[in-house]
Amino acid sequence: MSAEHPFVVLPREVAQRIEDADASVGELTLQYLPSEDMYVVRRVAVNGVGVQVRLSDYPTLNWEGTVFIGQWMTKPAPGINEKHLDMLRRGADVHAPYADFKDSLPSLLDPGTKTGFLITHDPDIPADWLTLGVQQYAAWLVNREGVRPMPLAVEPAKLGLGQLEGKWPVADLQRARIAVVGIGSIGGAVAQALAQYGVGTVDLVDPDRFLWHNMVRHVLGPDAVGRYKVDAMKSVLEKRWPDTAAPAHRLDVVEDAHLMRSLFAGVDLILCAADGIAPRRVVSHLARRAGKPAILACVLDDGALAEVIRLRPSPRYGCLLCLRKSLRDQNALDAEAAQELDYGTGFIHRPMTAVGSDLHLVGQFAAKAAVATLLEAQHGDHTQRLPGDYATIGLRPPGDMAAPFDLDRALQVNWAGLPSPRPDCTTCNP
Numbered sequence: 001m002s003a004e005h006p007f008v009v010l011p012r013e014v015a016q017r018i019e020d021a022d023a024s025v026g027e028l029t030l031q032y033l034p035s036e037d038m039y040v041v042r043r044v045a046v047n048g049v050g051v052q053v054r055l056s057d058y059p060t061l062n063w064e065g066t067v068f069i070g071q072w073m074t075k076p077a078p079g080i081n082e083k084h085l086d087m088l089r090r091g092a093d094v095h096a097p098y099a100d101f102k103d104s105l106p107s108l109l110d111p112g113t114k115t116g117f118l119i120t121h122d123p124d125i126p127a128d129w130l131t132l133g134v135q136q137y138a139a140w141l142v143n144r145e146g147v148r149p150m151p152l153a154v155e156p157a158k159l160g161l162g163q164l165e166g167k168w169p170v171a172d173l174q175r176a177r178i179a180v181v182g183i184g185s186i187g188g189a190v191a192q193a194l195a196q197y198g199v200g201t202v203d204l205v206d207p208d209r210f211l212w213h214n215m216v217r218h219v220l221g222p223d224a225v226g227r228y229k230v231d232a233m234k235s236v237l238e239k240r241w242p243d244t245a246a247p248a249h250r251l252d253v254v255e256d257a258h259l260m261r262s263l264f265a266g267v268d269l270i271l272c273a274a275d276g277i278a279p280r281r282v283v284s285h286l287a288r289r290a291g292k293p294a295i296l297a298c299v300l301d302d303g304a305l306a307e308v309i310r311l312r313p314s315p316r317y318g319c320l321l322c323l324r325k326s327l328r329d330q331n332a333l334d335a336e337a338a339q340e341l342d343y344g345t346g347f348i349h350r351p352m353t354a355v356g357s358d359l360h361l362v363g364q365f366a367a368k369a370a371v372a373t374l375l376e377a378q379h380g381d382h383t384q385r386l387p388g389d390y391a392t393i394g395l396r397p398p399g400d401m402a403a404p405f406d407l408d409r410a411l412q413v414n415w416a417g418l419p420s421p422r423p424d425c426t427t428c429n430p
């Protein structure tokens with residue numbers, strides 16, 4: 001399509017009224033938005049009864065502009081919408097002589113010295129033509145010098161994850177429920193990604209408020225300042241992804257661990273994106289007790305590296321502390337010892353020093369790991385098998401660290417497995 005064509009937007013409500021009408025011709029009112037070179041149909045009349053449409057979900061389409069009066073016609077002439085596409089493809093300066101057009105559409109109003117507007121609706125376009133790009137609706141600018149086609153977009157009847165039905169396991173994930181612990185920069189990206197994957201319920205757990213300094217790294221913006229992170233995230237998620245419910249829990253996973261037990265009992269998986277060592281340990285322990293898989297995601301070493309761990313509630317696999325112990329036994333990394341220190345005293349666990357997009361990348365990675373885990377375990381989807389249970393990811397890797405952090409390239413991912421449980425582990429052996 002040439003860039004010089006003005007554009008036309010036809011809201012679903014208008015299209016529906018045209019499709020349901022017991023008349024074949026009626027009036028339209030449009031707003032022309034010069035900055036967008038776009039016409040938006042805002043009012044439709046059937047048998048002289050007009051209805052103004054509300055487009056509150058789409059602010060741009062509600063902008064006020066120059067008002068135009070137009071016409072709609074259903075099945076006005078065979079082949080008219082095929083002709084529309086042909087003319088559009090031939091370029092923006094292509095027009096049909098007014099007299100010819102009027103001859104084929106006798107109910108077309110004479111625009112006189114002005115410009116008229118017409119939408120032609122043909123519900124009987126052959127399937128062959130539809131695949132070639134002919135649409136049921138076509139828009140025309142009509143004046144005495146000639147009639148020009150305009151590209152038109154009709155708001156679809158079906159929106160949301162349902163559009164992906166048949167291409168993505170929408171129904172399976174709609175029944176899934178995942179708790180996200182920590183709605184910081186990683187957790188916010190996790191929550192957004194889970195909703196976009198179609199997870200039906202995403203429980204949000206975080207005790208903190210969203211403040212100015214959070215904005216530079218977070219998916220939330222100025223609208224959220226002052227609110228609890230979970231409440232602001234719930235508002236944004238449920239508006240953008242109405243297929244997802246996002247219950248907000250203003251809770252601290254460590255201090256409110258007793259409340260976490262009942263929450264974790266009701267979910268399919270727990271994803272911990274909280275800062276610090278203690279929340280990760282609590283999630284590791286409680287997830288194991290609840291018999292649920294858990295994904296732990298964080299960045300390390302001032303954002304140089306990321307770590308995504310999948311814990312599995314199986315006697316074959318150890319918990320977080322068993323993994324840490326096995327890494328220490330392999331003499332893996334001095335920093336491991338530091339990571340066992342409380343947050344604030346350890347030098348390594350400082351996500352606040354990373355850049356937002358790197359944190360979002362880790363969040364999306366962790367969300368994919370969570371969804372893949374459920375699809376493989378619950379629905380036998382072998383396309384969703386992961387290479388391992390423990391991923392380390394290079395973000396700005398220094399290249400001088402021991403395994404499993406021996407990454408020397410950005411975006412390098414090393415995968416490893418989980419160790420067996422330690423015989424004396426109180427998490428793995430209740």
Ligand SMILES: [Zn+2]
Binds near residue numbers: 318322421422425
């Ligand atoms: Zn253990």
